[in-house]
Amino acid sequence: MNDASTALPRRLHETVLLGVLGLVIVVWSLLPIYHMVVLSLTPPREGFAGHLWPVNPTLANYVTVLTQADYYLAQFWQQLGNSALIAVAATAMVLLCSLMASFAISRLRPRFGSLVSYLALVAYFVPATFLAIPFYQVMGTYGLLGNQLSLVLCVVAFATPYAIWVLQQNAHTLPDELDDAARIDGAGPLQMFTLIYVPLMLPTIVAVGAFALMLSWNEYLYAFLLLSDESRFTIPVMLGQFMADDAAPWPLLMTSGVIYMLPPTALYYVARQFQSSGMMSGSVKG
Amino acid sequence: MTTPATNNALAPSADLRRRGQLLSFEEAWALFFILPFALVFVLFIAYPIAYALYLGSDLSAYPRVLTDPIYLLTLQNTFVFIVFGVGLKMLLALALSSFFVLPGRGVRVISALFLLPWVAPHIPSILSIRWMLNSDWGMINTLIFKLFHVDGPAWLTQPSYGMLSIITVHIWKYLPFWTMIIVAARLGIPKDLYEAAKIDGASPSQQFRHVTFPAIAGVFLTSTMLSAIWSLGDFNSIYLLTGGGPMERTNTLATMGIRYAFRKADFEAGVVTMMSALPVLVPLIIVLLRRLREQR
Numbered sequence: 001m002n003d004a005s006t007a008l009p010r011r012l013h014e015t016v017l018l019g020v021l022g023l024v025i026v027v028w029s030l031l032p033i034y035h036m037v038v039l040s041l042t043p044p045r046e047g048f049a050g051h052l053w054p055v056n057p058t059l060a061n062y063v064t065v066l067t068q069a070d071y072y073l074a075q076f077w078q079q080l081g082n083s084a085l086i087a088v089a090a091t092a093m094v095l096l097c098s099l100m101a102s103f104a105i106s107r108l109r110p111r112f113g114s115l116v117s118y119l120a121l122v123a124y125f126v127p128a129t130f131l132a133i134p135f136y137q138v139m140g141t142y143g144l145l146g147n148q149l150s151l152v153l154c155v156v157a158f159a160t161p162y163a164i165w166v167l168q169q170n171a172h173t174l175p176d177e178l179d180d181a182a183r184i185d186g187a188g189p190l191q192m193f194t195l196i197y198v199p200l201m202l203p204t205i206v207a208v209g210a211f212a213l214m215l216s217w218n219e220y221l222y223a224f225l226l227l228s229d230e231s232r233f234t235i236p237v238m239l240g241q242f243m244a245d246d247a248a249p250w251p252l253l254m255t256s257g258v259i260y261m262l263p264p265t266a267l268y269y270v271a272r273q274f275q276s277s278g279m280m281s282g283s284v285k286g
Numbered sequence: 287m288t289t290p291a292t293n294n295a296l297a298p299s300a301d302l303r304r305r306g307q308l309l310s311f312e313e314a315w316a317l318f319f320i321l322p323f324a325l326v327f328v329l330f331i332a333y334p335i336a337y338a339l340y341l342g343s344d345l346s347a348y349p350r351v352l353t354d355p356i357y358l359l360t361l362q363n364t365f366v367f368i369v370f371g372v373g374l375k376m377l378l379a380l381a382l383s384s385f386f387v388l389p390g391r392g393v394r395v396i397s398a399l400f401l402l403p404w405v406a407p408h409i410p411s412i413l414s415i416r417w418m419l420n421s422d423w424g425m426i427n428t429l430i431f432k433l434f435h436v437d438g439p440a441w442l443t444q445p446s447y448g449m450l451s452i453i454t455v456h457i458w459k460y461l462p463f464w465t466m467i468i469v470a471a472r473l474g475i476p477k478d479l480y481e482a483a484k485i486d487g488a489s490p491s492q493q494f495r496h497v498t499f500p501a502i503a504g505v506f507l508t509s510t511m512l513s514a515i516w517s518l519g520d521f522n523s524i525y526l527l528t529g530g531g532p533m534e535r536t537n538t539l540a541t542m543g544i545r546y547a548f549r550k551a552d553f554e555a556g557v558v559t560m561m562s563a564l565p566v567l568v569p570l571i572i573v574l575l576r577r578l579r580e581q582r
Binding site for chain 1: 309310312313315316317319320321322323324326327329330331333334335337338341382385388392393396398399400401402403405406407408409410411412413414415416417418422423424425427428429458462512515516518519520521522525526529540543544547548553556557560563567570571574575578579
């Protein structure tokens with residue numbers, strides 16, 4: 001819509017060129033995921049054939065995964081449940097911490113508000129990987145190593161600063177008159193928070209919540225460092241175990257990968273309908 | 287209207303504040319609302335950072351790290367990864383944004399598919415690529431053999447191809463996010479700027495240079511810096527693809543730090559390795575803080 005070509009009807013060679021470009025983009029984006037699906041439909045012993053499409057497609061791998069009929073997948077359902085539980089717990093805590101903090105900073109405007117938002121921004125910039133070693137040690141000090149709570153807290157620590165930042169950006173668009181009217185009616189900060197702030201921020205809450213869910217669902221490094229017992233693993237840690245040897249049944253790895261990929265993908269496309277591009281809004285301004 | 291609390295006397299809610307109190311009524315509530323985040327910040331961000339600085343103050347770890355030839359190679363790899371990974375990714379994002387700002391249903395459908403690498407969890411998709419790139423049985427070399435009847439390169443087991451594969455995977459994974467950030471910025475440019483440029487007879491490339499780019503240069507620069515910081519912390523693209531191999535020759539600081547700490551149980555060396563990114567990381571964070579705060 002910014003380009004001159006849109007004002008005029010596109011010429012044929014332009015359309016062809018754009019079509020080719022679009023095709024290249026789609027192939028580039030989908031090839032690894034297509035490959036995953038192809039491998040998931042391939043009989044386990046044919047994983048080494050490098051087929052471009054499933055030659056003898058079968059759903060046997062899905063049956064194997066869903067019935068946990070393989071050594072690597074013996075606790076698939078338990079681990080899927082762990083992933084979901086950790087994601088939901090972490091998201092609830094991220095939303096609680098970030099909604100409360102962003103409300104305080106942007107609606108109550110205390111003198112120390114800008115310091116808090118500054119610290120949140122610094123925490124948002126620090127790459128999580130760089131804190132993995134001390135985080136692991138500190139979790140040992142707290143006696144939480146191996147405990148799933150440590151992973152929940154890790155997600156809370158790394159997702160909350162971003163959530164505060166995005167909520168704060170959007171909170172500035174709420175008119176101050178709302179709060180003033182509430183104050184005149186005798187509402188205290190607690191009522192302003194529950195009756196005005198949270199309901200009006202709902203679209204941003206959906207976006208931030210989806211972000212936290214996906215971050216938690218995807219987390220690999222911390223999950224693999226902090227959890228040691230197989231019954232407490234999340235799916236990414238279980239999938240990572242397949243790397244240990246090439247003789248591992250990779251078609252089964254890809255099958256569980258496809259199943260594991262579905263919830264965040266569905267969530268993303270649903271949340272996208274809810275608030276277009278909201279998940280990225282506020283993440284980069286400047 | 288509530289004014290910032292520094293203007294106490296003028297604020298309409300001043301009646302709620304008692305003179306001489308350290309905190310006003312609403313500030314005391316603000317403290318309560320900030321408490322959960324403050325706890326999380328102190329316990330799980332500030333304390334680990336302090337602990338890292340404490341581990342990094344062990345001077346005996348430095349000679350151990352600095353004399354390790356793998357460490358020097360790691361520094362070099364990190365440089366290559368950031369310069370080419372981030373540079374190429376951001377240039378491609380800028381170029382592709384010209385495609386995704388076009389109107390039409392087709393472009394919208396393609397943009398939804400284009401986002402899939404970013405939406406899909408890292409682990410299965412990067413492991414899928416790892417299998418695809420296997421030089422003996424992967425889909426890519428099978429394809430190369432069918433088309434050209436030659437053996438494809440050892441994508442993962444030869445260090446320079448390994449770095450190439452790592453950079454490619456990194457771009458595959460993160461290109462969609464940055465492209466969409468730039469697209470969002472471009473869609474925010476007022477249309478009358480383009481109308482005026484067209485009346486002046488500006489060609490599409492002149493419009494890009496004189497209207498589009500100046501309008502999004504700020505976002506582009508911020509994005510590039512942010513992407514450089516986060517790419518320094520990209521563990522998955524390396525660890526899941528080559529595992530830092532062959533013979534530790536494709537590590538970056540992120541994977542090497544983890545390796546020292548958890549494979550060799552040398553936490554000090556791990557922290558020192560990670561800390562060698564600080565001379566780049568700290569200035570970037572300071573510049574970014576300034577840029578993002580100025581916006582508000």
